[in-house]
Amino acid sequence: MESIVYGIIGAVVGVVIAFVVQSMLLKKRKEQIVADAEKEGENLKQKKMLQAKEKFMSLKENHEKKIKDRERKLQSSEDRARGKEKSLSQKIEEVNRKDKQLEKSRLSQDAKVKALDAKHAEIDKMHQKNVAELSKISGMSAEDAKAGLVESLKDEARTNAMAHINEIIEESKLNANREARKIVIQTIQRVATEQAVENSVSIFNIDSDEVKGRIIGREGRNIRALEAATGVEIVVDDTPEAIILSCFDPVRREIARLSLHQLVSDGRIHPARIEEVVKKTKKQLEEEIAETGKRTCIDLGIHGLHAELTRMVGRMKYRSSYGQNLLQHSREVANMCALMATELGLNVKLAKRAGLLHDIGKVPDEQPELPHAVLGMKLAEKYGEKPDVCNAIGAHHDEVEMTTLISPIVQVCDAMSGARPGARREIVESYIKRIKELEGLALAYDGVSTAYAIQAGRELRVLVESDKVTDAEADELSFTISQRIQTEMTYPGQVKVTLIREKRAVNYAK
Numbered sequence: 001m002e003s004i005v006y007g008i009i010g011a012v013v014g015v016v017i018a019f020v021v022q023s024m025l026l027k028k029r030k031e032q033i034v035a036d037a038e039k040e041g042e043n044l045k046q047k048k049m050l051q052a053k054e055k056f057m058s059l060k061e062n063h064e065k066k067i068k069d070r071e072r073k074l075q076s077s078e079d080r081a082r083g084k085e086k087s088l089s090q091k092i093e094e095v096n097r098k099d100k101q102l103e104k105s106r107l108s109q110d111a112k113v114k115a116l117d118a119k120h121a122e123i124d125k126m127h128q129k130n131v132a133e134l135s136k137i138s139g140m141s142a143e144d145a146k147a148g149l150v151e152s153l154k155d156e157a158r159t160n161a162m163a164h165i166n167e168i169i170e171e172s173k174l175n176a177n178r179e180a181r182k183i184v185i186q187t188i189q190r191v192a193t194e195q196a197v198e199n200s201v202s203i204f205n206i207d208s209d210e211v212k213g214r215i216i217g218r219e220g221r222n223i224r225a226l227e228a229a230t231g232v233e234i235v236v237d238d239t240p241e242a243i244i245l246s247c248f249d250p251v252r253r254e255i256a257r258l259s260l261h262q263l264v265s266d267g268r269i270h271p272a273r274i275e276e277v278v279k280k281t282k283k284q285l286e287e288e289i290a291e292t293g294k295r296t297c298i299d300l301g302i303h304g305l306h307a308e309l310t311r312m313v314g315r316m317k318y319r320s321s322y323g324q325n326l327l328q329h330s331r332e333v334a335n336m337c338a339l340m341a342t343e344l345g346l347n348v349k350l351a352k353r354a355g356l357l358h359d360i361g362k363v364p365d366e367q368p369e370l371p372h373a374v375l376g377m378k379l380a381e382k383y384g385e386k387p388d389v390c391n392a393i394g395a396h397h398d399e400v401e402m403t404t405l406i407s408p409i410v411q412v413c414d415a416m417s418g419a420r421p422g423a424r425r426e427i428v429e430s431y432i433k434r435i436k437e438l439e440g441l442a443l444a445y446d447g448v449s450t451a452y453a454i455q456a457g458r459e460l461r462v463l464v465e466s467d468k469v470t471d472a473e474a475d476e477l478s479f480t481i482s483q484r485i486q487t488e489m490t491y492p493g494q495v496k497v498t499l500i501r502e503k504r505a506v507n508y509a510k
Helices: 001-139 143-192 210-218 220-232 250-266 271-301 307-318 326-344 348-357 374-380 387-395 405-421 427-442 471-488
Strands: 199-203 232-234 242-246 448-454 459-464 496-501
Touching: 199 250, 210 220, 210 405, 220 232, 220 250, 220 271, 220 326, 220 448, 220 459, 242 250, 250 271, 250 307, 271 326, 271 348, 307 326, 307 348, 307 374, 326 405, 326 496, 348 387, 348 405, 374 387, 387 405, 387 459, 427 448, 427 471, 459 471, 471 496
Parallel strands: 459 496
Antiparallel strands: 199 242, 232 242, 448 459
């Protein structure tokens, strides 16, 4: 029992001793933490004091710098003020000196004026004395003598003036004729170009005659698809290594030629591929037309032309007038107008612009019933051209009255370009007009999607929409068109009307 009590007491004493030791350790640790905190606070205080001191020194330095800058500016202002004051003093002295000189000169001028007045009075007295003596001697008054002298001088001047006028008129006539001939000759010499004659056929060369069979296709389906897509008659005959493309429209012939070239190079020739290539070629040709218009404007130095007018200029490349290429003709007229305007001292840029655009009425997207000069004038007005240019375009065939000096220049240059030997052929223009009328007649009927005149106008190929025209209606429409051509048009030989109605069923396997 005693041993248990002693054990408990020992345990209690151990716990007490451990508690005391732990308390002493905690107290010592507390003192250490307080000491560390005080030390850290002191370090922080010193650091903040240093930062405050540095900031104070920086602010002080900036303040001193601002004070110095202000003092320097004040000093500079004072120096300028002193310089201005000195300059003003010098100017005041100069003004005072000039005032004194002016005063002296004024006094001397007054003296001179008085002397001149005295001389004038003396001269007047002498003049009156001389007039009185002359009147006494001649028996005429001064007014009568003056009137007689004036009349004699008028008669002499009138005679001399008439002689000079006649001389000037004769010389002007001679010079005018000579200068006019000189301008025309120089213009023709400077812009002389090779004559351009447009044909209605193109030759497509091939490597071998085997390609002809592939172009024709099975039972002629390829050549029919190509003719239907392009509106060009494709003649495959015995001509070695050549295929003839026949059409009055050069744009269609070019589309057909380029499409054939691509199809032959690719090797895949079938109706679907033909339609795809023709569509792509038409797009490429439109881009080429726009590029041709831009290049023409750049070559001629014409700027600021509306995009639609630029495209029309490009389309002139594929249009002919009486066998003369329209773009070549317009460039020629533009250059001649510029030369004549230079010789006559007129606005060269406007003259060249009017010369290039004078025939744009021949290449519009639509074909209204208007003369091409009036239509071209309206197009130019629509796309923001100046009144001088518009009037020159509209008046170059006397459809409207000329109001500017540029208008007769354009008219003369157009006549010169068209009248030179070999420039034009009447038969081509009338032929193209007849072919277009033939196609337009067929397109006027409902259900007709496309109409192409082929074989030089001896055949009219009409494509109709299968969902709008039945087989029975197709026969009737073909007969109606042929009868209308027979009654309304004049043509050599006969015209064959071929109406094509094709139904397509297209599906896609996915």
